[in-house]
Amino acid sequence: MGISMASGQTQSHSGGGNYRFALVSLTSLFFMWGFITCLNDILIPHLKAVFSLSYTEAMLIQFCFFGAYFLVSLPAGKLVNRLGYQKGIVTGLLMASVGCLLFYPAAALATYGLFLGALFVLASGITILQVAANPYVNALGSKETASSRLNLTQAFNALGTTVAPFFGAVLILSVASGAVGDVGFAQAEAEVVKLPYLILAGMLAALAVIFSKLRLPVIEEHQVNAESQAGANGQVISHNGKTSALQSIHLVLGAVGIFVYVGAEVSIGSFLVSFLGETDIAGLEEAQAAKYITYYWGGAMVGRFIGSAVMQKIAAGKVLAFNALMAALLVLVAMNTSGLIAMWAILAVGLFNSIMFPTIFSLALRDLGPHSSQGSGVLCLAIVGGAIVPLLQGMMADSMGLQPAFILPVICYGFILFYGAKGSKL
Numbered sequence: 001m002g003i004s005m006a007s008g009q010t011q012s013h014s015g016g017g018n019y020r021f022a023l024v025s026l027t028s029l030f031f032m033w034g035f036i037t038c039l040n041d042i043l044i045p046h047l048k049a050v051f052s053l054s055y056t057e058a059m060l061i062q063f064c065f066f067g068a069y070f071l072v073s074l075p076a077g078k079l080v081n082r083l084g085y086q087k088g089i090v091t092g093l094l095m096a097s098v099g100c101l102l103f104y105p106a107a108a109l110a111t112y113g114l115f116l117g118a119l120f121v122l123a124s125g126i127t128i129l130q131v132a133a134n135p136y137v138n139a140l141g142s143k144e145t146a147s148s149r150l151n152l153t154q155a156f157n158a159l160g161t162t163v164a165p166f167f168g169a170v171l172i173l174s175v176a177s178g179a180v181g182d183v184g185f186a187q188a189e190a191e192v193v194k195l196p197y198l199i200l201a202g203m204l205a206a207l208a209v210i211f212s213k214l215r216l217p218v219i220e221e222h223q224v225n226a227e228s229q230a231g232a233n234g235q236v237i238s239h240n241g242k243t244s245a246l247q248s249i250h251l252v253l254g255a256v257g258i259f260v261y262v263g264a265e266v267s268i269g270s271f272l273v274s275f276l277g278e279t280d281i282a283g284l285e286e287a288q289a290a291k292y293i294t295y296y297w298g299g300a301m302v303g304r305f306i307g308s309a310v311m312q313k314i315a316a317g318k319v320l321a322f323n324a325l326m327a328a329l330l331v332l333v334a335m336n337t338s339g340l341i342a343m344w345a346i347l348a349v350g351l352f353n354s355i356m357f358p359t360i361f362s363l364a365l366r367d368l369g370p371h372s373s374q375g376s377g378v379l380c381l382a383i384v385g386g387a388i389v390p391l392l393q394g395m396m397a398d399s400m401g402l403q404p405a406f407i408l409p410v411i412c413y414g415f416i417l418f419y420g421a422k423g424s425k426l
Contacts, residue, residue: 019140022216023149027156028207029089029133033126034160035167036096036200038297040065040119042168043193050189051112062266064116066387068123069130069380076131077377081370086216088132088373093208096125100201103193110190125204130380135372138362140217146366147316150358152308158301158354162294171196251375253423254364258382260412261356263389267409268331268349270390272296274402275346280338292343296350303354311355320359320420327352328413335406346406356416363424 040061048058080088099122106114137153138146172192276282276289284292303323311319327349334346361379368375389408396405 019217022140023137023153025211025214025216026133026137027153029093029129030153030157031160032204032207033096033129034157035164036122036126036160037065038161038164039168039196042164042172043119046172046189046193047112047115050110053112057112060116061119063387064120065123066384068120069127070384070387072124072127073131073377073379073381073383074374075377076128076380077374079128080132080376081373084218085132085136085373086211086214086218088128089136090208090212092125092128092130092132093204093211094125095128096122097201097204097208099123099125100197100204103197107190107192107194127380130383131373131376134358134361134379135365135376138365139372143366145312147319147355147359147362148308148311150362151304151311151355154358155301155304155308155354158297158304161297162301167196248368248371248375249426250366250424251364251368251378253419253426254360255378255382257360257364257416257419257423258357258379259385260389260415261353261360261385262383263385264327264409264412265353265356266386267390267393268346268406269293269296271393271397271402271406272346275334276343278402282340282343292347295347299348299350300354303351304358307355307359311359316359316363317420317424319355320363320424321417322420323352323355324413324417324420327356328410328417331406331410331413335403335410360416360419360424363419366424 044058044061047053047061051057076088076092079091083091099118099120102118102121103115106118133153134150137150141149272293273289276284276292282289307319307323330345330349330352334342334349337345361376364379365372365375389412393405393408396408
């Protein structure tokens with residue numbers, strides 16, 4: 001794989017300091033979008049109280065966020081393919097910053113629709129970041145250790161999801177409790193979000209400036225303007241003769257894997273508080289149960305650091321298959337037991353979820369060459385599973401009970417087991 005610096009110097013495939021500098025720089029992006037995504041968990045109950053929303057109306061927050069992945073991912077892939085990874089990252093940061101700034105007028109006018117619009121713009125920027133940063137990390141080094149690198153950077157994404165609730169609790173929920181004033185409840189409570197999102201807007205804009213100035217490696221193999229990759233009709237042709245990422249079966253199956261993984265992860269997280277509140281599980285009140293969610297997300301962070309080290313020695317597909325098997329078994333235990341056994345079984349799923357997203361992502365992008373940006377767009381589009389699978393599990397819970405409904409994540413993990421063992425090699 002040819003990698004060069006902005007000055008035109010050629011960088012050897014073995015890596016070195018420039019690889020390490022680029023990877024360290026990219027960890028800040030993974031932290032930021034994990035942080036912002038998890039902040040939605042604070043935003044949902046806050047805006048639900050502000051605007052007296054039903055649960056369905058409040059869940060429009062998640063639908064707008066995941067809807068951006070569905071609508072923006074493929075155009076983002078084309079944009080990144082045209083601009084390159086570094087300019088794509090800067091574009092995503094600027095758009096996300098604008099989305100955060102839009103929370104200010106939404107709060108000033110206390111209008112829920114404007115909050116949803118701001119959230120969509122913010123999520124669109126995060127989508128462009130994901131489409132650019134994931135394949136870039138994948139390309140910064142050897143194919144054999146790609147999953148390990150992506151797991152390491154994704155561990156900082158999980159760190160963001162762990163830190164965000166504390167940030168939101170201090171700057172949103174604790175302030176909101178005393179925000180009622182002369183301007184009225186809705187107005188005062190809505191304005192609480194101004195400061196935290198202005199801070200985020202400033203941080204994202206600062207990162208955009210920094211990334212525009214950095215001298216990061218250019219992935220020559222992924223450049224669409226290389227004459228050797230252009231066919232007679234102007235199509236980009238990879239070294240394996242394919243003219244589209246969708247011609248690679250391991251990418252298509254990988255997209256299904258991303259869909260079911262994100263769906264299973266979000267489903268379990270969404271129902272944790274209710275599950276732990278069941279009288280035959282732990283009988284915890286909502287506030288108490290919410291504290292235990294830290295173990296679920298914290299396990300994912302720890303697991304990614306462990307997985308990054310393990311995949312230096314063991315093939316990524318084997319590690320993925322093992323983790324999927326363990327996650328499925330833990331969910332089955334939670335479904336068929338009660339008390340502390342069921343409680344800790346479902347919380348321990350986070351540890352085995354840890355490596356799934358980055359590992360599926362890197363395996364699906366393997367050998368796509370100049371179609372990597374398009375492939376990344378397809379995979380990010382599949383993140384919409386986070387909106388669809390939880391809804392299906394909710395319908396199942398209404399009809400057959402909460403515990404039996406967890407069979408849906410088990411089915412999801414079954415497909416991931418297949419992908420790790422065989423599908424990623426097709």
